[in-house]
Amino acid sequence: MKGWQMSYEKVYAMSFSKIYPLLVAKAEKKGRTRDEVNEVICWLTGYSGEEIEKAVKESTAYGDFFKNAPCLNPDRRLIKGVVCGVRVEAVEEPLMQEIRYLDKLVDELAKGKTMEKILRKPV
Numbered sequence: 001m002k003g004w005q006m007s008y009e010k011v012y013a014m015s016f017s018k019i020y021p022l023l024v025a026k027a028e029k030k031g032r033t034r035d036e037v038n039e040v041i042c043w044l045t046g047y048s049g050e051e052i053e054k055a056v057k058e059s060t061a062y063g064d065f066f067k068n069a070p071c072l073n074p075d076r077r078l079i080k081g082v083v084c085g086v087r088v089e090a091v092e093e094p095l096m097q098e099i100r101y102l103d104k105l106v107d108e109l110a111k112g113k114t115m116e117k118i119l120r121k122p123v
Contacts, residue, residue, distance in 0.1 A: 008096050012063025017056045023106050030110040040105045043119050044098075046071030066098040076101050078120045083107060 023041075024034045038049050046069055047055070055065050066072075076098075080089050083103045091097040108118045 008093060011099065012061060012095065014062045015059040016062050016065045017059045019062055020052070020056050023102070026106055027109050030112065032109050036109055036115065037106065039115065040109060040118060041102065044073055044076055044102055044105060045069035046073070062099065063095055066095055069098075072098065075120045079104050081107075 024037050027033070027037050038052055041047060041052055042049065045066070051070070060068075077089075079101050081087070081104055083100050086100065088097065088100040088104050091100050105118055
């Protein structure tokens with residue numbers, strides 16, 4: 001197994017219940033809310049707020065959270081930019097790209113972008 005594949009597998013195996021509070025904390029540190037983080041996750045994945053909470057309570061694997069997403073938003077392909085030094089649109093591994101999309105959306109939330117811009121709504 002290639003080195004990057006092994007590290008991806010570790011990320012996929014991480015519990016959503018460990019990652020979710022980190023996403024919320026990042027947003028809250030910059031004055032945003034848990035509800036806004038949930039709105040971003042719902043937009044990206046098609047999960048409801050209740051389904052997100054269930055995934056947290058059940059310690060769903062992060063990879064499974066994305067693999068089982070009810071309806072990945074087709075507009076997620078409009079998400080562009082850099083997260084952790086990596087261009088999200090250039091990530092070749094599909095599941096990791098979904099994860100990076102969420103990272104980018106939470107970054108934008110923390111940077112104070114409007115929800116309309118974050119959710120790629122037409123102006």
